[in-house]
Amino acid sequence: MFLVFSAVEIVGAILTVTSKKLVRAAFWLLITLITISGIYILLRAEFVALIQILVYAGAVPVLLLFGIMLTRKKMLEESETSEAK
Amino acid sequence: MSGSLLTPNLVGLCRSLTEILLGIVKAIFDALSLPGLGSWFMSPGVVVFFTYLIATLVMVMWAALVNLLSVMWVERKLYSRIQDRRGIMLGVPWPWSKKYKRGMTNLGWGFLQNIADGVKLLQKENITPASADKLLFHAAPAIIVSSTIMVFAVFPFSENFYYTKVALGVLFVLAALSLGPFAIILAGYSSNNKYTLIGGLRAAAMMLSYEIPLILCVVAVVLLSGTLDPFQMVAVQERPLLGTIVPSWNVFSPPQMLGFVIFFIALVAELERIPFDIPEADAELVEGWTTEYGGMRFGFLFGFKWLRAFAGAGLLVILYLGGWNGPVFATFSVLGYPIPILPQEFWFLLKTYLVVMVIIWISWSIPRVRADQVLKIGWNRLIPLALLTILGAAVFKTMGWF
Amino acid sequence: MAEFWVNMGPQHPMTHGLWNLRIKVDGETIVDAEPIIGYLHRGVEKISEVREFQKVIVLTDRLCYVSSITWSHAYCLAVEELMGIEIPERGKYLRVISLEIQRIASHLMWLAAFGADIGLLTMLLYALRERELFLDLIEIMAGLRLNSNYTRVGGVRNDVPADFEKSCQRVIAHFLKKLDEYEDMMENSKTFLMRTQGIGKLSKEDAINWGVTGPNLRGSGADVDLRRTIPYEVYDQIDWEPAIEKDCDCYARSIVRMREMRESCKIVLDALKKMPPGPYRMKPPRRAEGEAFRATEDSRGEALFYVAADGDDRPYRVKIRSPIFCTLAAVPQMMRGHKVADVVSIMGSIDICVGEIDK
Incomplete structure (x- = not known):
């Protein structure tokens, strides 16, 4: 179990750093955070695990996405180009 | 105090159900003169696996099928009544009623409508x-x-x-x-x-x-x-x-x-x-x-x-x-x-x-x-x-x- | 967030027909708006030139399927002036009755659409339920529910049955009770007030300058109702008063329409009482020459018809001025600075009808 969780977590963390699209990075971050909470459950720390899901998986990526979407100039690249035609 | 309908608990019930089912499986394999396979099915790991499998199935079916459909039905009927209309009415009549020959009717109490809608959605193309x-x-x-x-x-x-x-x-x-x-x-x-x-x-x-x-x-x-x-x-x-x-x-x-x-x-x-x-x-x-x-x-x-x-x-x-x-x-x-x-x-x-x-x-x-x-x-x-x-x-x- | 254009239409739940509203949004705030119309152009004005005077009524009926009698009536008035004829008194009363019933039906359609727009789907079904009763009355009068073809040049198509007054009274007594219910749903609902009060301000001067007419103008506090300012038919003999609100916002426009429905009920009952016996229709001349211009109060505003003829049995030119076509020009100004969700409140409150915009 631990190996599975840690493997998913490491892959997710690497993809978070390397993916080119910021929204995908946030998605992989969510995967990473959820697997971390899985490891907490394996460590018999249920409360920390649930708080991890509630705060880190539930709220932090959403705030990140808000930040991404509110600061980027071009969100919908396809439609922006079609507008320009 | 008022008791619960399930006496030990959900997993316990599923465990006895699994034991009965696996007993039948074992009897079949014994009859086929494959006693090793039969006793493997009765081993504790397999029983626990099947117990939780069945318990999961029961819980998901209960939550996502029975209650989901009922909540949808209650909503659709209730807001229809609020809006002064009858709402969904698709139903299958009882076999002994005269309406049965016509098959599905629009005079039922509409529980089947949600299922029909689900079937319709299943048939549709998943567009990406x-x-x-x-x-x-x-x-x-x-x-x-x-x-x-x-x-x-x-x-x-x-x-x-x-x-x-x-x-x-x-x-x-x-x-x-x-x-x-x-x-x-x-x-x-x-x-x-x-x-x-x-x-x-x-x-x-x-x-x-x-x-x-x-x-x-x-x-x-x-x-x-x-x-x-x-x-x-x-x-x-x-x-x-x-x-x-x-x-x-x-x-x-x-x-x-x-x-x-x-x-x-x-x-x-x-x-x-x-x-x-x-x-x-x-x-x-x-x-x-x-x-x-x-x-x-x-x-x-x-x-x-x-x-x-x-x-x-x-x-x-x-x-x-x-x-x-x-x-x-x-x-x-x-x-x-x-x-x-x-x-x-x-x-x-x-x-x-x-x-x-x-x-x-x-x-x-x-x-x-x-x-x-x-x-x-x-x-x-x-x-x-x-x-x-x-x-x-x-x-x-x-x-x-x- | 960057500013971008959002197309609301041509196929969008907000539009009530086939038109497109492009809005430029900065996040949720509307920076600019641009109505794009013309999807439903049928060339009514041009087709009218090849049809006899009576046969044009079929087209004017279809200018707005929600309020067909008022449009045909405006056309008939213009043609009658062109021909220089005066229709019988009973015909005038019957016209007034049919116009007001149609106005109530049209306002109920507005109420239904407005309710659905701001998320109150129950209002949609309630209002359509009551609209059926008035469509039934129109059916008793004209034989048809929507495109009734009732008003004719020279009077109306047929007289009403003997028990029409009784059925009108029954329907209106029932409807007035329901109308109280709807006003309750609007005035006592905090959510409704939040969505409509202070939204879509259109000052009296702006409204007049943009050519906004009808309930939208009266919602801005201007006392302009053609039924009173230039009385046609027998509106000057009937006891009623116009509905005027001074708040200039969506709520004022809604309340104007609700009060107009009450007044229309009064007009129908009063006209039924005062209606004299006699002929209801006269035979109009076949040919006419000259030009005529008449304005009537449609359920959405001032419907103006210009008809010119050169001695033939068909019009030489028909020009229609539709109220919502002009009102639509004022929409970008009403919308600037509001939120995306206010688009539906504003568009709902001006009671749009694409058929008459695109003609």
């Missing part, structure tokens, strides 16, 4: 927009569906009708429900559509800001009952209130009355029902963040909102309305097993469906609130009031009044 972010577009419904089903892993329907007993059950439910906003904003972004993007942003903003009063109200309840375990929370609410016959449900204690109202409003917002359904305001954003989804994917997103409504209403009942406590305690026994006439499951479902009906009633009689007004209500009114609730609960706890 060409410019969508495919991975995220497919991941979003999966996250929503799995996080909603996750709720029922710890959700107790009675003292014995549960899948697992977790000491932090209420927190688990809240955590599972809090995964929704992220999936919604993903769905909104990845569809590459302006309506879905605005809808997703609205949904995420709203759900985030309404989760805070929701959780603050739960904090107040936890302060008074001193536990995060739904079973103990219900047990605390079981005793009568100050020598009267009224049970000491949390809703009857003064600070929790306010908390109940706030929790209810926040719940309606969290479930995207009509006064707060700005994420999918159909008049301005077509279908909001679900616009680009088609076929059964849309069906999942659409149907699981009702399941979330059911889970939220159940949480409300556990926290404030005394869970599965009920006034009728009579039991009769069959073959030595006591079977309650009106079991705890009945009272729990009765209360939950009443709460669902009140939510439906509200959502079909008032217009939708504007996005900025929704957020204003959330941050300016509900959060200060929720903090006041915590303060009141703390005072009551310290003075030992309740």
